[in-house]
Amino acid sequence: MVGYVTLGTNDMERGSKFYDELLKELGAGRIMDMGRFVLWGTSFMEPSLALAKPYDEKPATVGNGVMVALRATSKEAVNAIHAKALALGGKDEGAPGPRGDGFYAGYFRDLDGNKLNAFFIG
Numbered sequence: 001m002v003g004y005v006t007l008g009t010n011d012m013e014r015g016s017k018f019y020d021e022l023l024k025e026l027g028a029g030r031i032m033d034m035g036r037f038v039l040w041g042t043s044f045m046e047p048s049l050a051l052a053k054p055y056d057e058k059p060a061t062v063g064n065g066v067m068v069a070l071r072a073t074s075k076e077a078v079n080a081i082h083a084k085a086l087a088l089g090g091k092d093e094g095a096p097g098p099r100g101d102g103f104y105a106g107y108f109r110d111l112d113g114n115k116l117n118a119f120f121i122g
Contacts, residue, residue, distance in 0.1 A: 085118075
């Protein structure tokens with residue numbers, strides 16, 4: 001199973017502020033900060049999200065077809081996470097709504113162009 005997912009950034013300060021605020025919507029906070037690598041979660045035993053400056057010191061780029069899905073507790077939480085991402089300067093990639101058999105999601109990109117969604121099944 002997935003332990004954590006790492007996204008690249010070219011501006012650690014700006015990216016970290018985005019995720020500090022966005023992940024509060026999921027009850028997560030920083031659980032590790034090593035300057036070039038920041039990890040958010042609820043504990044080290046649960047899946048987490050990291051943001052890092054690339055180790056090779058080349059510019060961070062976005063992977064085509066790569067997306068991180070953030071599990072929400074309700075449709076309302078999906079709406080709130082999507083709205084928070086846009087309020088923080090993220091870009092809309094698909095408004096929250098039903099996407100098939102009980103799957104509800106909203107899609108967005110972070111400040112570096114990484115694609116994420118918030119989803120709820122039920």
